[in-house]
Amino acid sequence: MAKAQGLTWTISDADHMTQAEIYGEVLTQIGKTNKKVVALTTDLAKSTKIGKFQPDMPDRFFNLGIAEANMMGIASGMAETGLIPVVSTFAVFASLRAAEFVRTDICYQQRNVKIIATHSGTSFGQAGTTHHCTEDLSVMRTFAGMTVIAPADARETGKAVEAVIERDGPCYIRIGRGFEPPLYKDMDFEFEIGKANQLKDGTDVAVIACGPCVVHAVDAAQQAEAQGVSVRVLNMHTIKPIDEEAILAAVMDTRRVITVEDHSVIGGLGSAVADVIAASGKGCAFRKLGYQDEYSIVGYPDDLLHKYKIDADGILETIGEVLKADFEEDEDWEDE
Amino acid sequence: MLKPAEKKKLADKARELREKIIEVTYTCGGAHVGGAFSQHDILVALYYKYLKIDPKRPQWPERDRFVLSKGHGGIGHAVILGDKGYFDEALLDDFNKTGSPFGMHLDRLKVPGVDTSTGSLGHGFPMAVGIALGARLQGKKFRTYCMVGDGECHEGSVWEAAMAGGHYKVTNLTLFVDRNGFCLDGDTEEIMTLEPLDAKFEAFGWRALTIDGHDFAQIDEAILTSQAEKERPVVIIANTIKGKGVDFMEGQTAWHYGGLDDQMKEKALKSIRGK
Ligand SMILES: Cc1ncc(C[n+]2csc(CCOP(=O)(O)OP(=O)(O)O)c2C)c(N)n1
Numbered sequence: 116m117a118k119a120q121g122l123t124w125t126i127s128d129a130d131h132m133t134q135a136e137i138y139g140e141v142l143t144q145i146g147k148t149n150k151k152v153v154a155l156t157t158d159l160a161k162s163t164k165i166g167k168f169q170p171d172m173p174d175r176f177f178n179l180g181i182a183e184a185n186m187m188g189i190a191s192g193m194a195e196t197g198l199i200p201v202v203s204t205f206a207v208f209a210s211l212r213a214a215e216f217v218r219t220d221i222c223y224q225q226r227n228v229k230i231i232a233t234h235s236g237t238s239f240g241q242a243g244t245t246h247h248c249t250e251d252l253s254v255m256r257t258f259a260g261m262t263v264i265a266p267a268d269a270r271e272t273g274k275a276v277e278a279v280i281e282r283d284g285p286c287y288i289r290i291g292r293g294f295e296p297p298l299y300k301d302m303d304f305e306f307e308i309g310k311a312n313q314l315k316d317g318t319d320v321a322v323i324a325c326g327p328c329v330v331h332a333v334d335a336a337q338q339a340e341a342q343g344v345s346v347r348v349l350n351m352h353t354i355k356p357i358d359e360e361a362i363l364a365a366v367m368d369t370r371r372v373i374t375v376e377d378h379s380v381i382g383g384l385g386s387a388v389a390d391v392i393a394a395s396g397k398g399c400a401f402r403k404l405g406y407q408d409e410y411s412i413v414g415y416p417d418d419l420l421h422k423y424k425i426d427a428d429g430i431l432e433t434i435g436e437v438l439k440a441d442f443e444e445d446e447d448w449e450d451e
Numbered sequence: 452m453l454k455p456a457e458k459k460k461l462a463d464k465a466r467e468l469r470e471k472i473i474e475v476t477y478t479c480g481g482a483h484v485g486g487a488f489s490q491h492d493i494l495v496a497l498y499y500k501y502l503k504i505d506p507k508r509p510q511w512p513e514r515d516r517f518v519l520s521k522g523h524g525g526i527g528h529a530v531i532l533g534d535k536g537y538f539d540e541a542l543l544d545d546f547n548k549t550g551s552p553f554g555m556h557l558d559r560l561k562v563p564g565v566d567t568s569t570g571s572l573g574h575g576f577p578m579a580v581g582i583a584l585g586a587r588l589q590g591k592k593f594r595t596y597c598m599v600g601d602g603e604c605h606e607g608s609v610w611e612a613a614m615a616g617g618h619y620k621v622t623n624l625t626l627f628v629d630r631n632g633f634c635l636d637g638d639t640e641e642i643m644t645l646e647p648l649d650a651k652f653e654a655f656g657w658r659a660l661t662i663d664g665h666d667f668a669q670i671d672e673a674i675l676t677s678q679a680e681k682e683r684p685v686v687i688i689a690n691t692i693k694g695k696g697v698d699f700m701e702g703q704t705a706w707h708y709g710g711l712d713d714q715m716k717e718k719a720l721k722s723i724r725g726k
Contacts, residue, residue, distance in 0.1 A: 180643025243554020245570025
C-alpha cells in the first residue's frame, strides 16, 4: 500500500483511489482542522465524493438538492461571512448551468469559493453529451480572478485541493470520473499553482498537457524517444495563471509545440498556450489536440481519448506531423 | 374508464418491457434502472394508448410530443421506442457502448422518436412549455406530454417553467411528476423538502392531480382529465416506486444507477414475471 501525504493530510492506500476519492478524503481531513471549511453539493454527494465530509462534520455539510445555480449563490454568501465554501457537482453543471452565478456571485465579488468539479471532459463518456464537459476550462478561464486547475491524477489532485484551500480567491479544479491511470507513483513531486511540472526534458518537440492526457503525453514521449525524437513533456496542471516561462522555454528549446487536453481546442489549455506564444513573437510549429469544435460520440473514456487523438497514439502521430511542419525562423533560432 | 382487456394489454406490455430493460441493463453494464421503472407504467400508457404518433414518420409535424425531462430515464424510453419500431431493436445490444447512438441520456439527433435531447435536469420541462406555446400559437392540434423527476423539481428552472406554464395557461400540455420519493443521494424530503408539492403547483396556477403511477386505471383517468381541462394546465403527481417491479430494487436508493451480474439478472427477471 502506497502512502500519500500532504501538509495537512495522509492517505494510506493512494494507489487504489480515484481522483474524486482522494479529493473527498483530503477535504475531509482538512475540514477536521480548518473549521472555516464548509462543503456543499447538489444531490451528488456520493458521485463527487464530497459526501465523505458529511459524517464527521454534518453541520458544515449542505446537500442542496439538484440546484446548481442556487448552490453557487449560497456559497458566495457563505464566503462573505468568512467561511471557505467548497462546492462539488459535475463539471458540466458547475461551469455551464451555473456559469453566471460563478462569474457574478463568486468571481466578480471576489468571494473565496472553491469549485471542485468531477466527471469533466469525456470521463463520463457513456452518459452522452449532456454529461460531457469540454468547455469548462474555457469558460472558467474567462472569469477575471478565477484560478483554473486540471490535475493529472489522484495524487496531484490531493495536492491541488490543499493548495486551493490555502489560496485566497475563487478557484476551479476539474477532475474525472475516476478511471484515470496514475501519473505519479509517490508524493515526491512539487505542486505549485501556476508552475508547470516538467516530466521529461527534450529538444525536438514539446508536449504540453493537462488532466488525463498527461499520462499519455509521457507514454508518447517515451515511444518517440525510442525512435530518436527528443520530446519535452510539461504537465500544465494550472491553466490559469499559466506558466509563461515554461511555455516560452519550450518554444525556444524545441520550436515545436503540441498541446493536449480532454477539452475543446477553443479556449482551453491550447488557447492559453497559444496566447503566450503569439505575444512572444516567436515562431514555432503548433498543434492543439482536443475536441475540434465538435461534440464527442458516446463511448468508454479510453476509446474516446483514442478516437479524438488525445491518447498516446494520437500524440505520437502528431509528433511525427510537427517534425515535418514548416515554421518561420527568427534570429533567436539557436536549435540547429 | 379503462376496459379490463385494455388494462391487461397495458400491464402485459409493461411487464414485457420491464424485462427488456433488465436485459439492456445487463448487457450495457449499468443503467439508471430505478427511475426507469418508476416512470415506466406512465410511459407505457402514453406510448400504447394516448400518444398520436407514427413510428414510420418520426418527424411528422402533427405528432404528439413527449419530453422526458428526467433524461436519465433514457434506457426505459429507448426500450419503448425500439418496441414501437422507431429503430432496429438490435441496436440496443450496444446501448452505451462506444459509437452507439444511445448514451444514457437520449439524443434527438441520433435516436428516432426522441423529440428533445435531455439529461441535464430542469431543461425538458421549459422546452415542453415552449413546444406547447408554439403549437397553440400556430393552431396545431397536437398535445405535449412531459415528465419530470421529483428530485428534478429541486431545480429552479422547473419552477420558472411552472410559473410560465401557469401564466400562459398551457392546457395543451400534460405534466407528470414521477414522485418516487428519491433523488440520487436519498429521500427527497431529507435532502430538500418538496412537500407540499401539489400545493406548490396549485400556487403556480396549475391543477394538481395525485394518482398511483402504477395503476393504469388511475393513469388513464388523469390523462383524460388533463385533456379535458381548459382553464388551468394539469400536473399529474404520480406516486411511484423507484425500481418498481423488481423486489430487490424497489424503494432502494442504491438502485438509482446499477449494473447486474448473471445471478441478479435472473433474480430480477423472475421478480418481474412473478408479479
Ligand atoms: C442538472 C443536473 N444535475 C445533476 C444531475 C445528476 N443526476 C442525474 S439523476 C439525479 C437524480 C434525479 O432524481 P429524480 O429527478 O427524482 O429522478 P428519479 O428518482 O426518478 O430517477 C441527479 C442528481 C443531472 N443529470 N442534471
